[in-house]
Amino acid sequence: MGHELETSTRKVILSMLKTQGSLTVHELSKQLGITEMAVRRHINTLEKENLIESKLVRQAMGRPTNMYSLTALSDELFPKKYMQLTMDLLGELLEDEGHEKIDHLFVRRQEKLESRYQTRMKAKSLEGRVAELATIQNENGYMVEWTQTGKGEFMLSEHNCPITQVANTFQQACKCELALFQNLLNAHVERTECLAKGGTKCVYMISQNK
Structure with missing residues (x-):
């Protein structure tokens, strides 16, 4: 059951990135209602599978942060006609x-x-x-x-x-x-x-x- 839940969460993350564009760990955590640590675990798995990639973005205030987005490979996961x-x-x-x-x-x-x-x-x-x-x-x-x-x-x-x-x-x-x-x-x-x-x-x- 735990494995199915983790897989489901990763699918939701991919869908969010598809519909909303690049997101930070904090933004994903807030929308998913899970801890940033849990989000990072899913992110690491998706990065290893080459389904998402990160880009360090400088902000007006504070430290630079990683923005996560889909790779070209992930596009095959979504319905095609x-x-x-x-x-x-x-x-x-x-x-x-x-x-x-x-x-x-x-x-x-x-x-x-x-x-x-x-x-x-x-x-x-x-x-x-x-x-x-x-x-x-x-x-x-x-x-x-x-x-x-x-x-x-x-x-x-x-x-x-x-x-x-x-x-x-x-x-x-x-x-x-x-x-x-x-x-x-x-x-x-x-x-x-x-x-x-x-x-x-x-x-x-x-x-x-x-």
């Missing part, structure tokens, strides 16, 4: 320009991703390229695992899809991801399971080009 915005914009584009424009948009995205990651594949074996692709996808939040299933054959599984809502409506996303993998790996890639089509994960079977 990016995906809904994306869906709305794609829906408007589909209505105004049709399926061809949507297809073109996803192909352009695929080409840019290829250009961005192609250098990371250079001078690597197929196994090395699969490992690098898994690293890239993990960096982007796909929760990837991969394993060698035979000589020159591999299985790559994505347990999370950060763009599930988009992929559920616009199958171009899945089509372009498959093409991206084929081009980056320079290999034969087959998708055998897909999150957007009711699967529990996205599974890719990879083998040398014949």
Whole structure:
């Protein structure tokens, strides 16, 4: 119970800094109704987690005091509606320009991703390229695992899809991801399971080009 209370208090502190801007320990203590010592304990934890930062500010009277504010990292803790915005914009584009424009948009995205990651594949074996692709996808939040299933054959599984809502409506996303993998790996890639089509994960079977 005590741990839950401490976690709750830290969430309140983050919310106060989000809505009110920079605050001192004294101001936080007064609003929270707890001692400054207790506030400092929470502040220390949040600083270690890189969620808040302090800045020494000189005052008209008295000693300089620390003002605490949120870091860029803490912004991820607050609700976002990016995906809904994306869906709305794609829906408007589909209505105004049709399926061809949507297809073109996803192909352009695929080409840019290829250009961005192609250098990371250079001078690597197929196994090395699969490992690098898994690293890239993990960096982007796909929760990837991969394993060698035979000589020159591999299985790559994505347990999370950060763009599930988009992929559920616009199958171009899945089509372009498959093409991206084929081009980056320079290999034969087959998708055998897909999150957007009711699967529990996205599974890719990879083998040398014949």
